[in-house]
Amino acid sequence: MRIDLGNLPTDTALLHQLVRDMAAVVERRDGEIERLQQIIKKLQRMQFGRSAERLDPGQLALALEDLDADIGRVVESHPVVVADVAEPPAHRKPLPEHLPREEVRIDTDHAACPGCGGVLHGMGESVSEMLDWVPAQLRVVRIVRPKYACRTCGTVAQAPASERVIAGGLATPALLAQVLVSKYCDHTPLYRQSQIFARHGVDLSRSTLAGWVGGACWWLEALHEKLCANVFASDHLFADDTPVPVLDPGRGKTKTGRLWVYAREQRGWGGPDPPAAVFLFAPDRKAERPVTHLQTFKGVLHVDGYAGFEQVAARPGVTLAACWAHTRRKFYDVAKATGSPIAEEALQRIADLYAIEADVRGKAPHWRLAARRKLSASRVENLRLWLESQLAQLPARSTLADAIRY
Structure with a gap:
């Protein structure tokens, strides 16, 4: 909005209208400035705050490992006085009971x-444990299948080979499971697994391992389909x-795909079904993805x-519950x-609802249900009315207004 300061109107009504137009422009710009400032501060917290350090987390972990190793070398270089009774430090957690124990007895050389x-005469034992x-x-x-022949009729009998x-x-x-767990749970790529097997004296190429992964996953598809059927049969999900980077062949870079997760969790209200979750990959975030998954x-x-x-909720029988x-x-x-x-007050009111749920x-x-009707319903309604009254007084493009509309 450009104003010719050398040619302002002299009519009072026009001046009033000009001021109102300018105030509206300023309000819109203030809301946009606040929104952009919040984005900047949020990005700064993500980059420099406690939850995400500026240093890459992986590099930070490596640096801490190197530091711990240096400390360990210094500690080991100091002389150690071994006590007669070895007791674990007070801060050390006991080793898990489910681990098998191998007993090593160290007895005195003296018979007298x-x-x-x-x-x-025996007076007890001192017991300490080490993790091995x-x-x-x-x-x-080696799978051995003996062959038998009948000398009367010449029939050959042999047990069929196992599938x-x-x-x-x-x-x-067991080996297939190890390869899959290493690749998908421990994020060990196949070329590195090939190197590990080579240290054991076995040559397994990356292409061989890739074939194993594909063959094993073919069998797992049936299990995944059963899991999907079980989860989607639930009445509450x-x-x-979440975004996930995927390779984009031919472009030499990655693109963003999506992992859609559908989870059943009934422990919070003592439901009868066990917790379960299924993940389904899609190349994008189009609405047709959850519509297809939840058909x-x-x-x-x-x-x-x-x-x-x-x-999804447009289909009969589906009700959306907001989070x-x-x-x-x-508001946070x-x-x-x-x-x-206003945001602080909203957080406190939501905290009161959380306390009731706890x-x-x-x-x-x-x-x-009785507790929610008695304690929560009125609080939620009061929160709605209060937020609506606050929204009427806020710039339309402010971040607080966006939070209230959400």
Whole structure:
């Protein structure tokens, strides 16, 4: 909005209108400035705050490991006086009871008292424990199937060969599981696993390991389908998605895909079904993804504010439940960035609802329903009315207004 200061109107009504127009522009710009300032502060917290250091976390972990190793070398270089009774330091956690124990007895060489030559009598034991590692090893399983022949009719009898996970493959199910866990849980790429096997004297190329992974995953697809059917048959699910970088062949870079997760968690209210979760990959965040995934689902779907879930709820039998954690996070970000007393008040009111939920967590459904009707319903309604009154007084583009609308 440009104003010719040398040619201002002289009419009072026009001047009033000009001031109102300028005030509206300033209000919009103030809201945009506040929004951008909050984004900057949020990014600064992510970059420099306690939860995310400026140094890459992986590099920081390596640096701390090197520091611990240096400290260990210094400690080991000092002379150590071994006590007669070895007791673990007070801060050390006991070793897990489920681990197998191998007893090593260290007895005295003296059959008689070294002081006077008298008879030695047992008076107890001093017991200490050390944690040991049994190195993993490869072994060859020889499958022997004897053959038998009938001299009367010439019939040959032999037990049929057992089925292998990968037809004609060398790997046992245990070895396949090890390769998969190392790749997908421990993030050890196949070329590095190939090097590890080479140290054991076995040449397994990366292409061979890749074939094993593909063959094993083919079998796991059936298990994944069963898990999906079990989870989507629930009447209450949590749904969310998270970005994941994926290779973009031909471009020499990565692109952003999405992992959609659908979880069943009933322990909070003593539900009968065990917790379970399924992950489904998609190349994007289009609404058609959850619509397709949840095509058979009927019940309550606990989600964030992603608009794509509205299409899921358009189908009969599906009810969306909003997530208080996401709502609270919006006000938390505003309070942290601006110190807004309105955001602080909203956080306190939400905390009161959380306290009520903490008291009824794990109780029977009718108990929780009664408590929510008696204690929570009025608080939620008062919160709604209060937020609506605050929203009417805020710039439309402010971050606090965005949090309230969310």
